[in-house]
Each structure stands twice: as C-alpha cells, then as structure tokens.
Amino acid sequence: MAGFDFDVLIMGSGPGGYVAGIRAGQLGLKAAVIERDKVGGVCLNVGCIPSKTLIHQAELYRSLPALKEMGITADVKGFDYTHVFDKSRKAADTLSKGVQFLLKKNKAELIVGDAVLSGKNEVTLKDGKKVTGKNIIIATGSRPRIIPGFEFDEQKVLSSTGALMLKKLPKKAIILGAGAIGVEFAHVWNSFGVEVHLVEMMERILPLEDAEAVQVLARSFQKRGVQMSTSTKAVSMQKTAGGVSVVIEDKAGARKTLEADLILVVVGRTCNTDGIGLDKVGIVPEKGFIPVGDYNQTKVPGIYAVGDVVATPLLAHVAFKEAEIAVERIAGKSPSPRIDPLSIPGATYCEPQVASFGLPEWKAVEKGIAFAKASFPYRGAGKSVAVDKTEGFVKIIYDPKTKEILGAHIVGAEATELIHELLLARTAELLPEDIATMIHAHPTLSEAVGESMRAVEGWAIHV
C-alpha cells in the first residue's frame, strides 16, 4: 500500500459501495467509502426500503374488509398519511445508521463529500482535498431518468424520490411507466384510495416479466380499479391550476387527455457516470454504463465499477454481489466471475406479488431457445385456501432435454420469499426431481413450489 491512503477507495455508499466497504474490511483491506448524501444510497433512503414500509402499511389498510368479516368495523376517519410517511422515514434512518455502524465495525472509513476521479489512484473532494487508493471502486449508482417535457418539479411531476417523500396523498394520479416501481406505487396509492392511472408504452404492465404471471396481476389490478393503458405513450403534459393534464396516445394513434393532481414519471434510471471524472482516467462509458470485465474490473488496472453504473440489471442485490466479486478479486481471492444472468431474481411487491428469475416464456420464444414449461396453481396448496390467498401460480421454464431450470415465475402471496428455493435449485444445479422428492412442510405455500417441480416430472399430486 506504500504511498496510498487506502487499499480500496469506494465512491458511493449505496448497496454496491457499502458492501464493498464491509467486505474489504473483512478481508483485512484498508477501505474508505465516500458519500455525498445519505449513507446507504438510493436503496436505503429513497428506494427499496422506504417503499416496502409504505407497501406494508398499504396492505394493513387493505385488510380492513377482512376485519369486517369478523364483525369489526374500523373507523378510518383518523387516517393520516403523514404517519405512514413518517414510519417509512424511520425505517430508512434506522437502516442508514445500521450501515454506518457496520462500516465502522469493519473498520471501513466513511468520508463525507462529493468525490471526482482525478487520477488512476486518486479522487478529489469538493473542498479540494485529495484521497488516494491502491484500488478504486466506482459505485456511484443512478438517478431517475428525465424525459423531455416531463421534467421533475417534485410537486406535480414526481420522480420516485418525490413520490416517496410525499406527505399528502393525491386524489388522482397518473403513473407513467409500469415497471416494478410504477406498479408498486400503483399498488400503494390504490390501496389508500387514490384513483390511479398506469400508462405503459409496452404491451403489458411489468413488460419484462412472464406474460402469464403479469396477467394474474393485471386482472387483480383491474378488479381493484387501477386503470391501465398499455401500448400507450404520453405525448405531452401541461401543468394546470389543479394539477396536470397529460395527453396520451395509443397504438392506433388515438389521443386522450388525462387530468390528475400529479404525475409520477418512472421510466427507468440514468447512470451517475457523468461528472465523476471518468475522462481523467480514460474510461469511456458505453450508453452511460462503464464497461467491465468478469471481475467488474474496468480497462484501467486497479479501477473497478459495480452496481447501477455497469450494464447489469439495476438491482440492489446485483450491486451487492458485484461488490463482493470486485473486493475479493482485489484481495487476491478467486471469486466466481460474473453473475449468471439467468440467476438474478427480480421481485415486485404488489398484491399479488411477482417474483422471478431467468427466462420468461416470451423471451425463450423470442431467442429461439428450446424449452418446456410446467406450472402449479396456488389453490392446489391447502395453505393458500386456508389463508384465502388462492390467486397465483408457480411456473417453470426448463430445458426439455436435461430439465435444467431456465426460468421460474411466481405470482401470488409471498412470491418474493418463495422464489429462493427455486433459485437455489438453479444455482446449485439441482434438478426438478431433487426438489420434487424433497419433503415440504404441510401446510405451506412452499408446497406449491415442490408441486411445480413434480409438474415438471409429470406427477403433480394436488391438481
């Protein structure tokens, strides 16, 4: 380390950055994490975590009708969304402090400041102070994408950040973009009685997920009164006295004007690779992403990039893994290179939940990959009937020759937890028969997972 302040200098304290800091500490490297904003990044402060608090409370609110079946009439007059908001901030703050504690515990230094690369082994902070590192990990993350004509003012035109920071619910909202974020806000706001209109350019909501799984969700949304316009784009927007007026256009070119108190624009994210001094070290981003090799190394020896700044799915858990790979590489260990793209789980927290990894059916068709499929409905698992969560299924896409699991899709209650048994099967290269013959506790929703594996083998019991 002769001559350097640190073994590893990490730009950003989001999921990629803080895990890199902790892992570096565990491996005996002297590490520093530089953060210009709140420790924990988007995920902890204005992303995954506070949104899950909102969703949890939305679901409590939605369970009121079930209480009514027991004769309990809840009085919702005192409902105040600011309490819901406060709780989400508390969760974010608790975890942000938790991350600070973990960094400290692992002897990773936290530097508060806005760092820009100023050399192969050096960053310069806003105040002109220079910090050097034998290795540098870029984990500067991403920010909500802006589309022309729909620039955020966070009053009437919200980004996901603005939506999370909202202290008062609108009566009527338009959500532009029906990816995971758009769908989750539709779920929360609809649960609290907001009139929601989801607008999506692709032909269905959650366009990357398996079409059959999405159909279950779309049907449920429809029943709940979430309006959805798919194959539809927003053409223009005007702010009005009461909110916004948005012109949308469907595939056939027919236009319609929607009025609402606000519009939430969640159409993807932009990498924070601008203004961080990449030009100083000769790294040229491709479509905004930093090109990296198998161990997340950039073309500049000693500089690595992880998380949203590289062209892998923009997910916190992908950043976690990439940070581990980069740091282990730096420490001279031999981590398995690169993430198997078919083994990255995705989770959307709505009701019913959607969770998946690997190939959806449409993609297998599109890519011409030989596949077979099998599925098992939730209602075949006794537990789902007992707890009144019969909506949903487990669907498997597999190689017809070897029965290797190529993709799994669960839509239904607890899908985001249930997916991991199947993911373990894939990553450990277990075959469907291994899971089919394993005893699953009765009654559980996991039985549906076991049964889906029997369905692959052609002998599901409870259908």
Add this chain to the structure above:
Amino acid sequence: MPEKILMIALSPTMETGTLARWRKKEGDTVASGDVLCEVETDKATMDYESSSEGTLLKILLPEGGQAKVGDPIAIVGKPGEDIAAILAEGPAKASVSKAAPLKPVAGPAASAAPAAHSSPGGRIKASPLARRLAGTKGLDLRTVKGTGPEGRVVKRDVESMPAAGGAQAAVRPSAPLLKPGPGDEVLPVSRMRQVIARRLSESMYTAPHYYLTVAVGMDELLAARTRLNAGREKKISVNAFLMAICGHALARHPRVNSSWNGETLLQHPTADIGLAVSLPDGLITPVVRDCGRKGIAVIDAELSDLVERARAGKLAPAEYAGATFTISNLGAAGIDEFTAIINPPGSAILAVGAVRKEPVVENDAVVIRQRMRVTLSCDHRIIDGAVGAAFLRELADMLENPLLALA
C-alpha cells in the same frame, strides 16, 4: 439382470482403450468403486473403477485387447445368472452399443446414481445437472476437472469437455494412404502418437496461424534467478520464471487467454499454462493453473511435480487438459528459434529458443549480452496482429526487466 460393463472415456480425448491388466478375475465379487482393470488411454494408464456391484461373470476383452469407448468389456451380475443372451449379442452388437454410450456412468438414470461415481478416495462431487449432462455426453465425471465449490463438477466444467461420442465421430482413424515400397518397414503407432497426429493437424488446419518473433535480453532475469536460487536446495527453473511472467502478461492481455468457440469467444479467468514435455514416443503438456496469481516458487514446485509424473506416465487427464496458453522450450536442445503449433483450446503458444551470448549494439557500442529468441504463434481468429504484438512486446519487456511484472 446381468449388466454389461462398457469401456468408458477415461480421458477427455480417449476414443479407444487398451486393456492393460485385469485386477479382478471371473468369479470375483465387485463392489462399486473397486478397480476392475487398468486401461491404457491415449496418454496414461488409468484405473477403471466399477460403477456396478455383483460378481464378475465374464471377461469379454482380454488383456492387451482394444475396445472403443462404449464397447462391452465384461459382464457383472449375480452368480449363476444366465448371460447367454448378452453373449449372443456378440461383438457384432458392440458397434450398436456405441449409439448409447456409457450407460453405467450416465448418472441419475439409475436411482443409485451417486454411487456410480464413487471411488476409494470418496465420491466424486458433481451437481445433479453436471451428472446428467455428463451422461448425455458420454463423459466419465472422473475425467472432468471441477471448478465449483470445493472442486464440485458443475455444468460449465462438463460443457467445456468434448463429448465422448462427438470426438469419436470426428476422428475415425484414417485409412493408410501409402503402399509400402520395397524395404519400407511398417511400424505400429502408439495411441499417443495418433492423438498427437490428430490434434496438431486439427489445430494447424483450423486455426489460421501467424508468427511473431522477438529477441529478449536475459541478463536481468538470469541474474535475478541466480540471486533467488542462492542457498536454495532445489533451484527454480527458467521455465517457472517463463510461466510466471507469461501469467502476468496474459492477465494484462486477456484476449490472448481466450479460446475460439465457434460463434463466440471464451475468455478464461485464469492463465492455465501448459509446458510441452517430451516423452519417449510423443509429448504431453502438463498444466500449471492460474499462473498469473502464483509465486514463482509455487509454480516451480507444481511444475516439477507435474513434469516428473508426466515422464512416469502418471498424470491424470485433468492435469494436462485445458491449457489456455502453452510454452514449448527447445532451448536446452540447442535450438535458436522455431515456430510451434498452437495447442487447443489455447489460442497462442510461445516457442522458446536457447539463451546465447551475442554482440548487441547499445549506445553505439557493441556489448555482449545474453539473449533469447521467442516466437509466438497466434490464432488469427482471436488474436489480430496488433493484439499479439502488444502482448509479446509487454511479455518481452517483462522478461527483460522482471520487476515490470509487479508494476
């Protein structure tokens, strides 16, 4: 039900095996994992461990006999069982059994599958999917190097091996082309010689070769070696230095550490470097794995162990398969410079000549320097001239000034 024991591919390139010695005789009890016989493969003599249990009812292939992979060599069953039906299939059926090669090791087809891969040292660790794939490819898992957790054989390991069946189809032995003239002596050719003939012609005909040569000043490296070896009982070889430095150079030029894979490139994460070792009738290239990240002493220790066992014909297939780069050093044979044929799946090979004292012009004066010529053969499908040149230049710089390897 009596069961046929088939010849299996005991090395990745094996197509036929010669039965060297039966270790069980007819009437002996056979347990799963027992060594049935010794089979001479294309490169080494291997123990054939049984995947079946029962009594050895009949030996079909006598010692010294040859069998193709997938042909029956013995019958195992319960004592007194009727084997007439199987015997009636006779040798004619042997070619049929090729169609469904290697059932006994095919993996989870049978419920007792894991035992099929047992060995006295413990069971072979392999994922269920890897077992199934090995079954469909007709591969013996014992010949596959595992790269999963704790050395478990996983899908990618099996996928990187050529299929036993496929290899068989690809290499039908060529019919003799020439009629012996008067006085010509027809000499039999060893299995190894056949494999060398096939692999090297395949390489030469399919990989478009080109060659780059540089002369390298060796004074610093040899001086460093002398210093390092002072007081060492076992001297570190020049080849170990070459491997270590090639490992560093490959890490900086990952393109050179790649394989052509039909429509794609496989860029390998570690520099697994083979060294051509000559044997009485042929050669073998034991591989030191991950040279870019090992110290010279470690490389040297591994290399000398591998070379010693290579000369004794005792290498396991995994120890000479899958070199991502190869070094051939004919310096000791007094050769100044030469070109070598690429050793697949690598895409480049370094031909190393002798170190000689030569007059060199430095600062307009002639001085005497120790110099060595190295020639890099590159596969142009992967490595373009400029890429090969950049690699060789950096390699040469590192050899001339070994400290650069650490820079």
